[in-house]
Amino acid sequence: MQLHDASVLVAGASGGLGAPICRQLAGAGARLTLLARTEVRLGAMAAELGTDAVVFAGDIRSSEDCGAAVAAAVDAHGRLDAVVAATGVVAFGSVVDLDDAVLDELITTNLVGPLRLARAAIPHLPDGGCIVNISAVVAENPVAGMGAYSASKAALTSLDVSLGRELRRQRITVLDVRPPHTETGLADRPIAGEAPKLPQGLDPAAVAARIVEAMAAGERDLPSSAFSAD
Template identity: 35%
Template sequence: MSTEERVALVTGGSGGIGRAVVERLAADGIAVAVHYAGHRDRAEQVVDAITGSGGRALAVGGDVADEVAMAAAFDAVVDAFGGLDVVVNTAGIMLLSPIATLDLADLDRMHRTNVRGTFVVSQLAANRLRRGGALVNVSTTVTRTQLPTYGAYAASKAAVEGMTLILARELRGRDITVNAVAPGPTATPLFLDGKDEATVRALAQASPLERLGTPADAAEMIAFLAGPGRWVNGQVLFVNGGFA
């Protein structure tokens, strides 16, 4: 599938998996909007790197759970590039605790970003994507592995999977694919924060490939769904090296 003149918006695109996705899509010749919530400088660094290499990119900001702010971000992308073909929703937070002792304020924070934020972005994508477009949300392998302390986070991502699969059916006749990618343990600041070396080593060895995933591993699958993977629709794809 030709990616000529295709345009993508990547939420959380200034770091981690989001940045890897931005760089991968830009390498495919797609114009990319790098979304940020609180790190405009990092987003602009990514934009500068892409435009410096001859690509097309811009930075757009906004709280993913704020429908007004995100509508303005979508408008900015369409105004700059003439349309929108791909939305990748990598923005998310992970706060770990046993369910019995979880601070409910942390539950609300994750719900706002991971659930409401994904819903807001998915709703906007459903109304803005052109024919032949693709929406890719991000879940997690922990929805299947049931690791202790991940209960609230896994619950938020199970909600992401549910809305993704239903939206794919609701967009019948629009020629728009809707899928979710569920990475396993991936070497990002979000995953590594608060984990000691022994824990990280054990999680790496749990995969038959005996390593952690990289942001590029997830980005490769997302780029496939954003471009040539037109017959994959309404699916959750696990990118975890056989971890689960």
């Protein structure tokens, strides 16, 4: 897709991956709508970008908020060409100890939210439009101690394949991204449990650059191997 002048809604725009994705998109000339729950962090991001980025404080788990964020993007920029779901939460611990509230938050944030945002966006996306969902390497290699997170990501990847097939005739691309561990700090703020000692992760700016490159090129799949250093 042509990123220059494209209207792109980025959910999780204030996050460790969402922020560098916004910087790269803005650098390519895209016109952004920034979605996350904490307005003050979105405002700081918009100020840093220094463009005509629009801020919408809302929760991706809410159908109403997803619809309103899409409407804000269309109102502000006259169209919507792409949505990026860079939202997400993580939890650590065994399945037997998994609390119901934690399970619900993982599934609604990591799977249901991106589905609701895509569903709200699809009627507005043009031929050549794009939906980007950030899954994770654990969709390919589920790990012990991250059962529900791994399952939420595998389900998101499955959704992306189905959605991509549904939207192929409309020539809307669905890009499923499965990055390896990346140094965003996500593992240090789990909604439950504690991260095991992890090896050094990838540079968020490099991961974001590969994602934005894939959007521009119309790629549909960025497996974990797409992010290897060599």
